[in-house]
Amino acid sequence: MxxxxxxxxxxxxxxxxxxxxxxxxxxxxxxxxxFGFVRTAQQTDSVRYQGPFVQDVDEARYLRNFVGYEADITADGTLTEGRITEASEDGVTLETDAGDVTIAAADFDSAQVHGSTYGRPxxxxxxxxxxxxxxxxxxxxxxxxxxxxxxxxxxxxxxxxxxxxxxxxxxxxxxxxxxxxxxxxxxxxxxxxxxxxxxxxxxxxxxxxxxxxxxxxxxxxxxxxxxxxxxxxxxxxxxxxxxxxxxxxxxxxxxxxxxxxxxxxxxxxxxxxxxxxxxxxxxxxxxxxxxxxxxxxxxxxxxxxxxx
Amino acid sequence: MASASMRQFKAMLRKDVVMELRTKEMLMSMGLYSLLTMVVYFVALSQAGAGFDPRDIAAGLLWLAFIFTSMLGLNRSLVHEKDQGCLEALLLSPVDRPVIYFAKVTGNLLFLLIVEALTIPVFAFLFLQGETIDLRTMALIPLVLVAGSIGIAGVGTLLATMSVNTSGKDFVLAMLFIPLIYPLLLGAVMATGAAIVGTPEALGVFWTGMAWVIGYDVIMLLASYGLYEFIVGA
Amino acid sequence: MGDEPQTTALEVRELTRAFGVRRALDGVSFELPPYAFLSIFGPNGAGKTTLVKVLTTLLNPTSGNAKVLGLDVVADAVEMRKRIGLISHNPLLYPDLTAEENLRFFSEMYDVPDARGRVAELLEAVELDHRRLDLTRTFSRGMLQRLSIARALLHRPEVIFLDEPYSGLDPHAMDILDGLIAQIRHEHTFVMISHDLDKGLELCSHALILARGRIVMYEPREAIDDAAFRETYRSTVGMGVA
Missing domain, CATH: 1.20.120 (Four Helix Bundle (Hemerythrin (Met), subunit A))
Known part of the structure; x- marks a missing residue:
């Protein structure tokens, strides 16, 4: 050969x-x-992610995608840190060190979501x-x-x-x-x-x-x-x-x-x-x-x- | 030597112009084809709602018409040379091959620019009436037209020289031409669109687009010029 | 360079034209004296057209070399093109130009001195001066071929290549072509590709049979026994394409 x-x-x-x-x-x-993260609403819907990440979210309703994640939410000028337990069109509920806090969508300014190991790989x-x-x-x-x-x-x-x-x-x-x-x-x-x-x-x-x-x-x-x-x-x-x-x-x-x-x-x-x-x-x-x-x-x- | 080449260049260009003025084959077919495109555009846009601003897509539509009409013309211009073996007669004469290339490119460029210059007012008449247009920035459009057409004629002449020798001339030309001309098209549409929109910020976009088109022209014309000699003799 | 007397019009040495394993010309060597008339015969695909294309600088040889009028077909291509002409079965004329415009255009390409006079003279010689302002699109096959001859002669070439010039001509046009060739026969070297054995033998001073890119036979006319020549030619036709 x-x-x-x-x-x-x-x-x-x-x-x-x-x-x-x-x-x-x-x-x-x-x-x-x-690597780079998705930004638009349509894309956020399909996010399933594991590992360390930081995602900026600028509208309350998108937080639905991040139930179970750690988040720093700024509402009415004050910062609240905790884990998202519930999120809907109306608002979001956070579990913080000081107990549950509910933030109305109307007060919502912005949020930073931290990825944890909870999500699906x-x-x-x-x-x-x-x-x-x-x-x-x-x-x-x-x-x-x-x-x-x-x-x-x-x-x-x-x-x-x-x-x-x-x-x-x-x-x-x-x-x-x-x-x-x-x-x-x-x-x-x-x-x-x-x-x-x-x-x-x-x-x-x-x-x-x-x-x-x-x-x-x-x-x-x-x-x-x-x-x-x-x-x-x-x-x-x-x-x-x-x-x-x-x-x-x-x-x-x-x-x-x-x-x-x-x-x-x-x-x-x-x-x-x-x-x-x-x-x-x-x-x-x-x-x-x-x-x-x-x-x-x-x-x-x-x-x-x-x-x- | 240079003067001999110049004389041959002029003779070839004059020959193409005389033949075109006599038959009006390229100008007529290209001109009518671009009119037909306008009808198709009307149909394509007929379902667009009231909020639709034709200025947003005017540049794209114009260049679309230019690309398709130019392919028609390029094919014709090389079929003339091929028909009775005239290209062979040219190759037999003591003329440098690049002179043949530049004469054909110049001829095609000329006819292309004439058709484009006629298409724009017709397009504006049919689609842009009543829209606010800044005539000062619109005056920049000829710059894009010339720069864009140089690239189309330069690359297109080389590709058409190949495609006339293939089975299925038109399809082969389109298949080679459109992907290859894509960067130029994008730059030209960008610049033309900016000139039509006409805001001060758009001016920056215009020159970015122009820079791309000119850059493309320089690179691709050099490459085509270098390759033509090998292609034309094959 | 043109002043010294040429001992050979064509000088071909081991000329090979190949692409991969396919050889259109395979080690062709021959010489032709000035003012000779060479007829090239051979079956389709024998390499006749390739040989003429190499000799007219349209194709470069793969190996070996060829000289026309002492000029190398590769190195001196541009100089050589000024001194050769081609009459093909294709007219090589622009149908949308008049007879005169066609000739004027090609005289520009060759830089013919006193182009106006030369064009008029040639149009007269090929008996087309009455049609000089007509588009060649309207010409008959015979008229086109005559004009094509005028085009080939514009720059007074010393070697004229003929690529099956008789194909598609009616008898009358053939006679005119014969007459024209006879007129200029002794001032030029001719190389003709022909399928027509009678015509080719009648005109030639040297005959060459090519098959599969090789020379099967190359003899001056007087050394050729017609019957044997025909037999050799016929045997090559069955040989097919290389």
Whole structure:
């Protein structure tokens, strides 16, 4: 067997094992990463969260979502600290050191809710361990596709076209994974399947660019022309993607951002294991697909030689 | 050498203009297409309530019309070159490939701007009557139009050069063009919208949008110029 | 550079044009003296068009090299384009320009001196001066082909490439084309792709058969035994695409 195939199989096994380990780690070891919190009313409805957090609430009725949580409520200019035992449209009842206190909604100014261990663990957030590595890899492979496209334009050697094409196929695969995991998370965290939110929008555009690449390839008859056109479009797409990304940031975003040092050691370890595992998986998929394409080429070549 | 290129550039541009003035094929089809879009807009907005302010979405609607009409025109302009193999004749002549690119871009830009300049008053007449519009900020719109159209013509000419050689020309062009032009579109709509709204704060948004459009133009035009030579000869 | 007498009009060395394992041209080498008339025969997909595209600078060779009038097809492409012309089965003319405008446009591209005079002279030569103000859209196939010849001759090229110029022409148009070629036959080098064996052999001074990107036969006209040549040609047609 060729060494590249052996390497690919090793990567497949190791990458698979690491990904599985990360999967187990994410659910049984690492906690939920503390990333950005939701702000709008619609989103607050679906909040289920475990772990330390502080949430500002500016309307009394939203406190219904935080029954059982510790809260500092400012009403009529005075601060009351305690645990929420009851909350409705009319007001909120707090259990404080000095006994129960009821605050009418009309007096309510603002509240800070502190997360405690009482809430349900939010499994939805755990998709982070897979969604982020997959998204990162999709960018990396996209970069490889662009790199091979440039190499092709410079050398006109068919092998680079093949490499660019296979890289783009892997990009498409990872883009699809990212989209799928992203959409699931969006539903769980924001209560909607889709939102025209900068990251999502940019990613959607990138998906379209990758699909466009294959539409273009399929529409060109001549092999060499197809390779040249595809390479040119691959390069343009790769230049276009970051521009799309940055300009879309001008629209206000809800997408969570991990802050520096925001991950506890078990989380970080799980995340890194997931990342390495998926990089290996990506490499394995690329190599195996490449091997298949090259084999096909050799069969084609053998056929033409036989016809001679 | 430079003067030879300039002469060839002018000859190609003149040829495109003469042909267009004779057939009026691109201008007519693009102009009528943008009129048709207005009808579709009316239908799309017909259920909007009384509180609806057309100025909020005017910029988006305008650029939508520009994008779709421009794809129509771009396709036409390259089909002309392809039809009887004229592009091959151009490539056989001692002309630098970038000269062909810039001549085609300039021609397309010219026709695009004419159609856009005609579309805006029609749009304003149909949708913006009775709305308060600040004419001083509206005067900034031509800036966005020119900057935006340069990007559309620049990227579009390269893509159309490819798509005329594919099966399913129109669809392929749209599939490549719209995602690629997305950043420019966003910037242009932002700037145009700000110019229509016309408040002092909007002016800042206008220049932000303009900066994006110009930045996009510079980057993508350079890339397209660099890639054209490889594409056109393929 | 043009003043020294050329010993060869075409000089092709190990010319290969390949993409992956597919080779459109596979190590083609030959030489052609000035003022010769080369006819290239071969089945579809033999590499005839690719060869002419490389020789007219439209495609770059993958390996090997080719010189036309002593100029390299890659390094001296721009200089070379000024000295070659192509008459194709495609007219390569803008249908929405008049005959005169078409020629004037291409004379701008080639920077032809005294363009007005040259265009008038050529229109007369191809017997189209009475239609010079008509759009070429209205022209018949034969008229288009004549105008196409005028276009190719505008800049007084030294080597003229003909890509199946007779295809789609009626007998009358063929006669006119024959006459025009005969007129300029001895002042130019010709390279013609042809499917028509009789026509190709009648005109040529050298004949070349290409199959699967390789030269099957290359002989001067006087060394060719017609019957044997036909037999060789026929055997290649069955060989199919490389």
């Amino acid at each position: 060729k060494s590249s195939v052996i390497r690919a199989l090793i990567a497949l096994v190791v990458g698979g094992a690491l990904t599985l380990a990360a999967f187990l780690g994410a659910f049984f070891w690492a906690g939920v990463p503390d 939010d499994w939805g957030q755990k998709i982070f361990y897979f969604h982020v590595p997959v998204a990162e890899i999709s960018f990396i492979v996209f970069g490889f596709a662009a790199f091979y496209s440039i190499r092709f334009i410079m050398t006109r050697r068919r092998e680079y076209d093949t490499k660019a094409r296979v890289s783009m196929e892997v990009t498409l695969l990872f883009v699809m994974f990212t989209m799928a995991t992203g959409i699931l998370w969006t539903r769980a965290a924001w209560g909607v399947w889709w939102m025209w939110e900068p990251r999502l929008t940019t990613y959607f555009i990138m998906t379209l660019l990758v699909i466009g690449y294959f539409v273009l390839r399929n529409a060109v008859e001549d092999e060499e022309r197809r390779a040249l056109y595809a390479a040119a479009f691959g390069i343009l797409a790769f230049i276009d993607a970051p521009i799309s990304f940055f300009i879309t940031r001008l629209i206000p975003s809800n997408h969570p951002v991990i802050e520096r040092g925001g991950l506890e050691p078990p989380m970080l370890a799980t995340f890194i294991i997931a990342q390495i595992g998926m990089i290996l998986l990506g490499y394995a998929i690329y190599q195996l697909r490449m091997g298949e394409v090259l084999l096909r080429d050799r069969i084609e070549h053998a056929k033409t030689l036989l016809e001679r």
